Amino acid sequence: MSLLLHSRTLLPGLVLTLVFTGAALISLVWVPYDITVLDIASRMKPPSWVHPFGTDQFGRDILSMIMEGARTSIAVALVAVGIGMVIGVPFGLAAAVRKGGLMDEVIMRGNDLVFAFPSLLIAVMITAVFGASALNAIIAIGIFNIPVFARLTRGAALSLWSRDYILAARVAGKGQARISLEHILPNVANLLIVQGTIQFSLGILAEAGLSYVGLGAQPPIASWGRMLADSQTMISLAPHLALFPGLAILLTVLGLNLLGDGLRDALDPKLRRARV
Amino acid sequence: MLHYFLKRLISLGLSLVAASVVIFLALEVVPGDPASYMLGLNAQEDTLNALRQELGLNGTILERYVSWAGGLLTGDFGTSYTYRTPVAGMIGDRLWVSLPLALYALILSTLIAFPAGIWAAARRGTAADATVMGVTQLGVAIPNFWFAMLMVLVFAINLRWFSAGGFPGWDAGFFVAMKALTLPAIALALPQASILTRVMRSSLLDTLNEDFIRTARAKGLTKGQALWRHAVRNALIPVLTILGLQFSFLLAGAIIIENVFFLPGLGRLVFQSISARDLIVVESIVMLLVFAVILVNFAVDMAYAWVDPRLRRRR
Amino acid sequence: MSLLAIENLSLSIHGLPILKEVSMGVAPGRILGVIGESGSGKSITAFSVLHLLPNGTDCTGRITLNGNDILSLSERDLCGLRGREVGMVFQEPMTALNPLKTIGAQVAETILIHEKVSKSEAMARAAEALRRAELPQDRFPLSRYPHELSGGQRQRVVIAMAIALKPKLLIADEPTTALDVTTQAQILDLLKRLVAEDGMGLMLISHDLAVVADLADDLVIMKDGEVVESGPAKSLFANMQHPYSKALLEASSHVPLRTGEAVEVPLLEVREVVRDYTGHSHGWWGKTTHFRAVDQVSFSIRKGESLGLVGESGCGKSTLTRAILGLEEVQRGEILFDGLPVFTHHHANAAVRRRMQVVFQDPYGSFNPRWKVGRLVTEPFHLLEEPPRGREREKAIAEALESVGMRAADADKYIHEFSGGQRQRIAIARALIIRPDLIILDEAVSALDVSVRAQVLDLLADLSGRFGLTYLFISHDLSVVRSITDRVLVMKAGRIVEEGPTATVFDHPKDPYTQQLVAAAPVLPADAA
Amino acid sequence: KGDIIVAMQLEPPNLDPTSNAAGAIDSVLYSNVFEGLTRFGPDGSVNPGLAESWEISEDGKTYTFKLHEGVKFHDGTDMTAEDVKFSLDRARGDDSQNAQKALFAGIDGVEAVDPLTVKVTLKEPNGSFLFNMAWGDAVIVAPETIGDIASKPVGTGAFKFTNWVQGDRIDLEKNTDYWGEPAKLDKVTFKFISDPTAAFAAVMAEDVNAFVGFPAPENLPQFEADPRFQVLVGSTEGETILSTNNKLPPLDNIKVREAIAHAIDRQAIIDGAMFGYGTPIGTHFAPHNPDYVDLTSLSQYDPELSKKLLAEAGYPDGFTTTLKLPPPSYARRGGEIIASQLRAVGIETEITNLEWAQWLEQVFKGKDFGLTIVSHTEPMDIGIYARPDYYFQYDNPEFQKLIADLTVENDPEKRSALLKDAQETISNDYVNGYLFQLAFPTVADAKIKGLWKNQPTQATDLTAVYWED
């Protein structure tokens, strides 16, 4: 609890994040209206009591679409971050074992190579090969999370490897893999969580961008980015069509960023000491 | 220094070769036949074959890679399947939109971020700082294509200060062209400026905690003097890294923005080319962008050495 | 008339009281030593003089400098004062300089800030200040960057910066703690000379009694934000009144009582060991160069003996330690433990390894902050083929902790819940738990306050008696080595230059380097009571 | 005002109408820069072009074209019978890259009788030969300039090509030496704006004077309400159909196809996807054609009937199939609506959005699809139903005979009867779901006159366009 009070950004971040994950979870069991049923007659209705966010160009309830869209965004971003962590972290740990060694060199150059590719283009290429779908969006976003986590882990692990307690563990005869798991990993976990929330928010932006250009989740799965793309031409007719999904992206990303910042403040002992 | 330079140069070359192989192989597996795309629904098989022959699509993978990569080395990017003109020329034309756009956005974001970051850092913990931080949080979170849509709605359709998009070309005059690039540059620059502001601020705060700032203050420098004379340049190192990353991002990340503002840039060209399966154009552009990224990173490394004398000799 | 007078200075930060009724004064041409253990408020007192205090500070009392009341001056006037009237030298020479500016520019800046002179004139005066700080321009051009200088040379630059305008008062806050003894002695000499030449007042802050002892004219002893005792140095040393001062003095010259007898059986034999680092590839085509960190070192330790190893920073002590522990393979020579090689077929010999343990310098960095003490202490069990489990393990932990004066219940705490001294005890407990024959102590007490250091030394002496331990005691602090070892090795640039019984070597050093080292080591006045 | 900026959605990939299928090439160059022997009028009629007149031999196999006198290419050279012979021989040659090579397949030989007379012999009589010669793929080009045609087109039209800023615009200027009625405009700029939002913004901000083929029908009411603009909603040759894989079970069952036809509410699709713009069709034929038969009643919206038919076909609980959608918004939006309508009768569809290249590969060539939505914009293309290997794989020998008869029939009345027969056959077989005829909206400055309203072929004929004072 005191963690919450330590940071000005943690609480609002947590609230926003909970609202959207909550909406996503609720949408699993209930949404106000079935979004697979179209009602052309009552399309583009402005917000009202019946439809708090109004209806879209096919007469679907925008609130329900946003709730289901939250699920898509969160699922895509979360899995993509998972991919990045599961692959990137071991790479980073391995690279840090011997700075400048062959392993390190190969992993880091590989990272640089991935970084050198323009990410949206890779996503476009992946979807050109495999077709547009949520899964391919996940892969495309996930690939670019790998070097992020690999670098972060390596950087943090390198500084840990020079600590005396690592030397102590080596004196106790422990091998490099074991030390990486027992000593390094737990000590970079905080950093990973913080970076994880940030990559998560970037993932949501990326998913929206991909869906916006038509490369993300396909109908009838709802997606915020596609809602924006579909409503673009109607922005002057019915601005609420573009307003709500835009705000949903903005607020979710904002929430996650605030959460990440807050966590960083709360978990980083250096900063915490400075504040006391 | 020279040794460091050479070593970096060799690794740069290796990266490029690796990138070219990856790009070529990736596009090799992209399904879709450029010839049938060009000739449409009623095309006959013999016509298609004639076209494939002319496009050089009938060789083995290795032959095609060698001829493509060899061409790149001599500056010959091949001939576009659909446009039937040399790819180098097409890229050259588009570069004159994308590059100025990226630079414009980069300059804008730097011009916003440096003062804002320094200002916020100097007033750490005050309302001013909190405001700057809040705005940057929003700036990072806002999807730039949505922001672009809103800007078009307000500035082009309602206020009619700017045209909604398009690019008149540099022949139309420098200011006319710059005006056309302004809204897209702002849309691109906003999130970048926010990120940069945050990096600048936190880097500066780190530097302000350093001992040498205390030394400077003990000499009789005021807070402001210590900040400008000692902190800013030291804080620049992480900022440079981000700046380098951003440039490549801006160059490639303009794809969506170029579409929103229908600018004839590289991003839109590559998008069109992929859907037309004009693979040779796609390959060349991706290669060019990768080259640009690697080159920019190289330049950033060299800039470190310029900023930081500790790197001038060793490494 | 006093140059600086601090009267009843009380200070709190965010409501937390830091200084209580502190009074002291510095007269021109005299040196005031301020002593006290870590956290006693020495630095804060110094910062108050320049009014460079953290945000949220409240102070009452008076600080007058040359008759000006510092606490009531405006920030502008204070800026005019800093650097011109008062110069300051800080503890950390490595980070006190801006890495991106040349030393000339940084020294000249002091002048340019306060006087309207041309840049070239300022540079000329900067060169002069650097010359006085013993950095002549022909050997150290103004265009050097800080990273091109050694720690001691950087500290000279900081001093040059502080004295460039011949201030009336110089404050030196632990100016030598980060330096090795020989450099420390040179810096202290320099400060003394400058005071004599310029007639300025010097406030010299240190936690090391011996450092201040032969320099200071007056002395102030601080504890927990209060001045516990003050007066002229000579009389104070001769006649300490306050119990804390006495304890401090006692701890500084503490000699632990040692029992236990060495037997004539060699436990560890090091024969002609060479350790090369393949390193920085300089030059045009990047030929890899070799750096010889340990060069043809041979020695042996007998069972039950305590062997000291002294030498300046970077002379290869830690490298040698790592080789003995089997963490890094040596290029030439061999290391035998009880007749068995430490390395066989490029692999560390487990049977040998489990008979050696080590205690490191940094009590904060040598523990994984995420583990509980119980787990930390038992880490060396990994070396055993059948480590104890369950109850037996609990018992081993309790025994180890109790043997270093901790409680068994401490096993459930995290390491951040302990003080530095306690951590070092836990480190020793960790080393003891597998009952090794040899414990290597690499600067194991250097980071501790004198009083804590005395306790830990006592503990080590006691343990060696109880468990028949053999120590390899590495330190750059000669007084500590003298107090706890039987025999000593003096190392310089990877080579052993002198070896012999501790008392003989220190009292009658033969090698010129040893002589230099012994001469540089600060000592308490013989008549200190 | 003598200049105009006309926007359209797609940019031509190159400027050679004779070797690329892209309609955008014709949209810019047809009639403006290049002309053929015959040409389409705004109403779709076939009129004389470079050929002033022609004679058809008794057996219908020989056409003798009389060319206009004094026609010059833009490079100043004369257009002669040799050029016509060159153009037609090039299009039908072995190494031809003409996208509509079939148009020329029936030609047996071309002979330049004298500089102004060309004789074309056919292998068989062909009722649509003059129609074929009006296509953009059959324009007359000169052998001297053929090398650069893709980037520097040289034709005989009322406008000359001047400049192409790739990705942005193409400039034309008035051809002062034009052989016929000269153009009224001095300068024409075609701008390419693919994004519908950008299109809306560009028109609203008056960055362009006209947008032909405006891509966002939802915005048309706003333009209609704005006195600055005029909106022309014309017809096209584009039959938008729910193409069905007639060989893929269960779609090979005519009852299932009939069920699908009754499950679809055309009006909802026209409203939902096209915002009301579009004419319902019941067969593969343009409603504005005099031979059109209204067969929409065969596939009335009747979900109950649809369910019944499904049950009869053995799918009382429906089934699942794929729905592959190419990029245009009629397909993407229409697809979502159709998916929802099919779901209502129990048919689940897996939607996949494809790019054109993927669509060509998977659907058109690979025939790997259940359903797809596409607009067939080629004029008078009911003949595709006679090709059993065509992607929807309709194989009906009766229908194939009908088309064979039609090809050799020259008598207008008999042709008309055959066409009507053909329409009814495919409609009765429920080959595809017939949705609507694509509308062609043009938004223009209210003061512009002379624009084509309809789109009988892909063309933006500006030869008669002028600004009203």
Ligand SMILES: Nc1ncnc2c1ncn2[C@@H]1O[C@H](COP(=O)(O)OP(=O)(O)OP(=O)(O)O)[C@@H](O)[C@H]1O
């Ligand atoms: N910026 C600060 N904010 C809050 N408390 C501080 C700050 N700086 C120092 N203190 C506290 O003031 C007290 C005195 O600190 P000071 O730095 O003067 O000690 P010191 O005697 O110089 O110790 P050392 O020998 O370790 O340098 C300590 O308890 C410390 O925790």
Ligand SMILES: Nc1ncnc2c1ncn2[C@@H]1O[C@H](COP(=O)(O)OP(=O)(O)OP(=O)(O)O)[C@@H](O)[C@H]1O
């Ligand atoms: N991994 C390494 N690679 C290259 N050089 C090294 C490495 N480790 C140490 N050195 C160099 O070897 C020399 C001896 O280092 P070592 O750490 O043994 O010194 P030390 O006597 O323990 O010094 P200190 O008292 O500062 O701990 C130093 O010059 C150091 O720079």
Ligand SMILES: [Mg+2]
């Ligand atoms: Mg201090």
Ligand SMILES: [Mg+2]
């Ligand atoms: Mg060491």
